[in-house]
Amino acid sequence: MPQQRSPLAEPGTGGDAEVIARSRHDPEAFAVLFTRHAPALKRYVVRRLGLEAAEDIVAETFTAAFRQRGTYDLTRADARPWLYGIATNLIGRHRRSEITLYRALSRTGADPVVEPFTDRVEGRVAAGEVRGRLAAALAALPAGHRDALLLVAWGEFSYEDAARSLGVAVGTVRSRVFRAREKLRRALGDADPTATSEEYGHG
Structure with a gap:
């Protein structure tokens, strides 16, 4: 056995x-x-x-x-x-490294981090500019808002699963993601490269 x-x-x-x-x-x-x-x-x-x-x-x-x-x-x-x-x-524990990475990406535009999302706003602005502006916007988000947004956008989590990951209420995740996306839209001229296909049409 x-x-x-x-x-x-x-x-x-x-x-x-x-x-x-x-x-x-x-x-x-x-x-x-x-x-x-x-x-x-x-x-x-x-x-x-x-x-x-x-x-x-x-x-x-x-x-x-x-x-x-x-x-x-x-x-x-x-x-x-x-x-x-x-x-x-x-x-x-690596928050400073994360911010440093995003700031570097915002300057160079060379980006393995935000590359997967730039095609969703192509035609609005040049891809390199999108990458730089998205990285800068991510760096400027409060840590809790960035965690919630990226679990949903990059981790492909539902709001419920993201809430479970973060140990907060679902409403808190919804609020953080909404506010984070508002800031990204302002930075990217109303484009939202973090929106999933499931979320298009749901506001």
């Missing part, structure tokens, strides 16, 4: 909550969570802090999650809000 693994310990089988439950008495099963979520989480952190810090943040996130797995709410099938919440707290 030591050679055999539970199907929950294999990628693609069982929800996140099931994998976490399994990992409480079979620690190796927790690796499934890493396989499922680390790549997307790394892309998210790279956009916020750059490549250099991303690997450390992701490693720290999963180390902390592993240690806290005994307290995970198993009624939550999707562990992403929990994992991104941990990552957001860790990103908070």
Whole structure:
């Protein structure tokens, strides 16, 4: 039996909550969570802090999650809000680096961070200008507003999941995202490159 693994310990089988439950008495099963979520989480952190810090943040996130797995709410099938919440707290320790990155991008316009969103406003202004202005606008946002906005826009979270990640009310997330987007629209001439396709038409 030591050679055999539970199907929950294999990628693609069982929800996140099931994998976490399994990992409480079979620690190796927790690796499934890493396989499922680390790549997307790394892309998210790279956009916020750059490549250099991303690997450390992701490693720290999963180390902390592993240690806290005994307290995970198993009624939550999707562990992403929990994992991104941990990552957001860790990103908070690098707040100065994040602002420095955005300010550098606002000057150069060369941008791996905001590149995915510039095509949504093409035709309004040159892509390089959009990148620079978006980076500058992100740098100017209050930290809590930026966290909420980027979980929704870059993490592709619902408001409910973003609220769970940040440990705040859904209404707080809605308010922060609304205010953040108002500031971005002003900076970008009414364009909103952080809006998801699902949100177009919903105000």
